[in-house]
Amino acid sequence: MESDESQRPTNQPQQNQALPLTLTKKPLLLYSSILVLFLAISFGFTKTNYYKAQRLKYSFSSHPIFLQTLLGYLHPNPKPRQTHTPNPISHSPSCVLWMAPFLSGGGYSSESWSYILALHEHMKTPLFKLAIEHHGDQESLEFWEGLPQHVKNLAFELYRTKCRMNETIVVCHSEPGAWNPPLFETLPCPPGAYRNFKSVIGRTMFETDRVNVDHVKRCNQMDYVWVPTEFHVSTFIESGVDPSKVVKIIQPVDVKFFDALKYKPLDLSSIGKLVLGSSSTTQNLNSKKEFIFLSIFKWEYRKGWDVLLKSYFKEFSGVDGVALYLLSNPYHSDRDFGNKIVEFVENSDIEKPVDGWAPVYVIDTHIAQIDLPRLYKAANAFVLPSRGEGWGRPLVEAMAMSLPVIATNWSGPTEYLTEENSYPLPADRMSEVTEGPFRGHLWAEPSVDKLRVLLRHVMNNVEEAKVKGRQAREDMIRRFSPEIVAEIVTDHIRKMLQKMS
Numbered sequence: 001m002e003s004d005e006s007q008r009p010t011n012q013p014q015q016n017q018a019l020p021l022t023l024t025k026k027p028l029l030l031y032s033s034i035l036v037l038f039l040a041i042s043f044g045f046t047k048t049n050y051y052k053a054q055r056l057k058y059s060f061s062s063h064p065i066f067l068q069t070l071l072g073y074l075h076p077n078p079k080p081r082q083t084h085t086p087n088p089i090s091h092s093p094s095c096v097l098w099m100a101p102f103l104s105g106g107g108y109s110s111e112s113w114s115y116i117l118a119l120h121e122h123m124k125t126p127l128f129k130l131a132i133e134h135h136g137d138q139e140s141l142e143f144w145e146g147l148p149q150h151v152k153n154l155a156f157e158l159y160r161t162k163c164r165m166n167e168t169i170v171v172c173h174s175e176p177g178a179w180n181p182p183l184f185e186t187l188p189c190p191p192g193a194y195r196n197f198k199s200v201i202g203r204t205m206f207e208t209d210r211v212n213v214d215h216v217k218r219c220n221q222m223d224y225v226w227v228p229t230e231f232h233v234s235t236f237i238e239s240g241v242d243p244s245k246v247v248k249i250i251q252p253v254d255v256k257f258f259d260a261l262k263y264k265p266l267d268l269s270s271i272g273k274l275v276l277g278s279s280s281t282t283q284n285l286n287s288k289k290e291f292i293f294l295s296i297f298k299w300e301y302r303k304g305w306d307v308l309l310k311s312y313f314k315e316f317s318g319v320d321g322v323a324l325y326l327l328s329n330p331y332h333s334d335r336d337f338g339n340k341i342v343e344f345v346e347n348s349d350i351e352k353p354v355d356g357w358a359p360v361y362v363i364d365t366h367i368a369q370i371d372l373p374r375l376y377k378a379a380n381a382f383v384l385p386s387r388g389e390g391w392g393r394p395l396v397e398a399m400a401m402s403l404p405v406i407a408t409n410w411s412g413p414t415e416y417l418t419e420e421n422s423y424p425l426p427a428d429r430m431s432e433v434t435e436g437p438f439r440g441h442l443w444a445e446p447s448v449d450k451l452r453v454l455l456r457h458v459m460n461n462v463e464e465a466k467v468k469g470r471q472a473r474e475d476m477i478r479r480f481s482p483e484i485v486a487e488i489v490t491d492h493i494r495k496m497l498q499k500m501s
């Protein structure tokens, strides 16, 4: 095990370097000082850990990488290798090295965790060892801290798996720009020449109607390209990705974790900041409980927050007994979502209702992963009128939590939205993406008027909405349970291994 041949790709922190700025963006004082301490210690150790990285003959990102620091040196009781819990499948020489933004939070991050947890817990046949490596977006200490302890423990364990390059299938689970050679500073995937590994798989997706020429080229460098939905199978192939490489691998949702029966609702009044309208408590103490719409999204145009606000403000007023809660993260913007909403409303054609604005709240604090189910539990319906989605994690999470969901019926979510399990929102038309790297592509323009109708319908037909919510959970369990997806992934890898042997 400990032989020279063990070539687990690992990061190579370089000496004489600035500490990673990514960590200190919004540091708690305590953490930053602990990190500085451990980083200092870790530099002292790099010489002895060097050989693994050196063998890769690759110059790694100039940042000392957080995962290595965290997993290698911040472990409360780092166990020596010999006494480390034996991996039940470690007698197999084959390895699957999953490289993804495990520590970033965000879409690819929670996705990649869902696969890792599924494989770890449900792989029936001992086909391969599982290893992980952080790659892609920048690490977030906040996100890491919010992970459940068993996930952190698993991260420590899988980070230490040792694999020989020639026996490793690498899964690059990220945007193709991060694949080797990366277009930005990150540990490249694969972490060495493609030919050194047994096989390399790209796992990615897009939210528009096509794939860029450059991304197509990067996809075609891979042995396989995994995409999560039929929508992606067709857009990738139509854009020029080799059809023999494209494989649909759906993604799991943790239906045990996202199970409404297990949780009490989060107290929204303690975390939501009122942006417009007045809160029900100040308005009318003995009014019945309001109907709560929840939406979760990164603050970007693609997510259709403008469509949501327009529909909501035009449809409801202060006397309707509704509230809209928005949990958002910045995307190339600051966190001042309240001002953005007020500004948007002022610059729009939306008129203030005589009965006042229907209340909108923003949750701009970080909600830890472990608290997410309680947030869903506090809502009566989930709504997300995106222009395009890869998969739509909050949608499947809400569905697993038995919430009625209103979402645009285009792109990735068409994989699972049906009339029976949700309220699919039709698009008015396709529209052109006008900025960013996907300029010129098309995506859907969800209908403001139809969204108004659906918002009103859901709150007026609570029983029907509950039936759909129950169907949603059933469908999530039947189609996207971790054990089902683990079987799909291992099946594909089994076939690859058979082909190669």
Ligand SMILES: *[C@@H]1O[C@H](CO)[C@@H](O)[C@H](O)[C@H]1NC(C)=O
Binding pocket: 005, 164, 166, 167
């Ligand atoms: C990988 O390389 C090692 C050492 O070079 C060798 O013993 C092993 O058989 C190789 N495995 C495969 C699958 O080629």
Ligand SMILES: *[C@@H]1O[C@H](CO)[C@@H](O)[C@H](O)[C@H]1NC(C)=O
Binding pocket: 409, 410, 414, 418, 419, 424, 426
């Ligand atoms: C949603 O979109 C799919 C795929 O385009 C289509 O088959 C289905 O009829 C649509 N459903 C609704 C309710 O519009």
